[in-house]
Amino acid sequence: xxxxxAARAGKITAEMKYAARAxxxxxxxxxxxxxxxxxxxxxxxxxxxxxxxxxxxxLTTKVNxxxxxxxxSSDIGREIxxxxxxxxxxxxxxxxxxxxxxxxxxxxxxxxSSEVPVGTVPIYEMAxxxxxxxxxxxxxxxxxxxxxxxxxxxxxxxxxxIHAGVTRKALExxxxxxxxxxxxxxxxxxxxxxxxxxxxxxPFYSHFDDVLDIAEAYDVTLxxxxxxxxxxxxxxxDSSQIAELATLGELQxxxxxxxxxxxxxxxxxxPIHEIEANIVLxxxxxxxxxxxxLGPLVTDIAPGYDHITAAxxxxxxxxxxxxxxxxxxxxxHLRLPTIDDVREGVIATKIAAHAADIAKGIGGALERDIxxxxxxxxxxxxxxFALALDSVKPRAYRRRSKPATSDVCTMCSDYCSIKISxxxxxxxx
Numbered sequence: 432x433x434x435x436x437a438a439r440a441g442k443i444t445a446e447m448k449y450a451a452r453a454x455x456x457x458x459x460x461x462x463x464x465x466x467x468x469x470x471x472x473x474x475x476x477x478x479x480x481x482x483x484x485x486x487x488x489x490l491t492t493k494v495n496x497x498x499x500x501x502x503x504s505s506d507i508g509r510e511i512x513x514x515x516x517x518x519x520x521x522x523x524x525x526x527x528x529x530x531x532x533x534x535x536x537x538x539x540x541x542x543x544s545s546e547v548p549v550g551t552v553p554i555y556e557m558a559x560x561x562x563x564x565x566x567x568x569x570x571x572x573x574x575x576x577x578x579x580x581x582x583x584x585x586x587x588x589x590x591x592x593i594h595a596g597v598t599r600k601a602l603e604x605x606x607x608x609x610x611x612x613x614x615x616x617x618x619x620x621x622x623x624x625x626x627x628x629x630x631x632x633x634p635f636y637s638h639f640d641d642v643l644d645i646a647e648a649y650d651v652t653l654x655x656x657x658x659x660x661x662x663x664x665x666x667x668x669d670s671s672q673i674a675e676l677a678t679l680g681e682l683q684x685x686x687x688x689x690x691x692x693x694x695x696x697x698x699x700x701x702p703i704h705e706i707e708a709n710i711v712l713x714x715x716x717x718x719x720x721x722x723x724x725l726g727p728l729v730t731d732i733a734p735g736y737d738h739i740t741a742a743x744x745x746x747x748x749x750x751x752x753x754x755x756x757x758x759x760x761x762x763x764h765l766r767l768p769t770i771d772d773v774r775e776g777v778i779a780t781k782i783a784a785h786a787a788d789i790a791k792g793i794g795g796a797l798e799r800d801i802x803x804x805x806x807x808x809x810x811x812x813x814x815x816f817a818l819a820l821d822s823v824k825p826r827a828y829r830r831r832s833k834p835a836t837s838d839v840c841t842m843c844s845d846y847c848s849i850k851i852s853x854x855x856x857x858x859x860x
Contacts, residue, residue: 433650434474436690438466446472450485455795464488469719471692473524473548473652478587481546484523486694487721491793492749492784493523495757496777498541500531501767507537511544513773518547520777520821526550530559539586548589550654553579554618568621569628576634577641584649591651592696593642595635595682596675597622597658604671605659612662615699619658639682643689652692654723655679660698664731667701668709680716694755697724700731703747710751723755724748737763738779745780749787756780778821785820808849810838
């Protein structure tokens with residue numbers, strides 16, 4: 432029985448109980464939200480997940496960190512270290528986007544080492560394997576596709592990105608309204624090439640029931656991918672993006688009817704004033720399903736700083752109702768991220784998620800801010816570090832600055848506004 436089927440039957444699963452405790456919410460309310468398809472708990476029935484999480488309405492905004500090898504860097508141990516760093520900093524889930532050597536070995540080691548849900552993009556393995564054998568993208572067969580899905584599900588993957596919305600209709604919309612950057616999703620580009628070369632419909636769409644059979648058997652949550660997402664803010668919210676989103680709404684209903692959990696992936700590059708409309712549209716077209724967004728990045732002119740542009744967009748998206756933020760690192764568009772890049776990406780996205788939770792009125796979100804403000808008033812440095820999202824950097828700054836006295840910092844020193852205010856309001860002016 433899937434989490435969704437259990438919820439519909441009135442059963443509160445162990446994962447629902449765990450998530451409810453973590454969220455400090457009523458397990459019955461959580462069950463009702465899962466039953467309605469507005470919350471998901473990614474958890475493959477064949478894998479033990481020490482820290483399952485619930486993603487959806489009235490819950491804290493979750494953060495995902497991408498890791499994985501590439502053709503130029505296939506050090507599995509390094510990716511495991513990145514994963515542990517991300518989880519240690521508070522990532523709620525990780526995705527293995529490996530395209531390097533030994534894809535399955537990499538995945539199995541990540542699954543064995545991760546205490547949080549793990550997602551994949553199965554089309555990567557399908558494409559890389561056929562290319563390695565000297566074939567072409569268009570040579571991938573339906574049998575190949577389903578075999579990879581079955582293997583990954585059997586290995587224990589908790590959620591799949593499935594680009595079933597990259598259809599002939601979406602590609603026609605792209606042709607009629609050209610973009611600066613046509614398709615920036617790697618999975619979307621693979622499938623577009625397959626469709627155009629074969630003159631047939633996307634197999635993920637035309638054989639979606641076969642995908643559902645596997646997802647249902649293993650309780651793999653489907654993350655319906657945004658293969659037509661904009662890669663430039665100039666291309667945002669266009670006809671091909673909306674055509675894909677409408678298809679994802681249709682597939683969300685089919686998944687829900689089968690008892691398969693589903694979330695919807697959202698656009699990557701969106702100007703800040705269009706973000707809220709994108710969230711509202713997804714919730715309406717996709718029946719309130721959890722929305723998983725990459726960023727969104729609100730400007731295209733900051734290579735090396737895209738963790739910041741994404742955090743700005745993520746905070747706005749989360750406040751407007753997005754449920755799951757995929758981190759973006761400073762290395763986005765430039766290289767495979769290092770461990771330091773992963774750290775920066777997770778922290779920036781956690782800041783965005785927390786800012787969104789305050790805006791949403793999530794219970795307990797504001798208390799941490801109040802606590803650190805009180806610690807600042809008291810010049811309680813240890814208290815501030817304990818409440819910080821990242822305690823390492825502020826401790827290092829404090830240690831290196833060498834202030835004149837223990838209760839001030841080197842920015843204001845003896846002219847500390849907090850100390851002056853203290854004198855004004857406690858001793859008179």
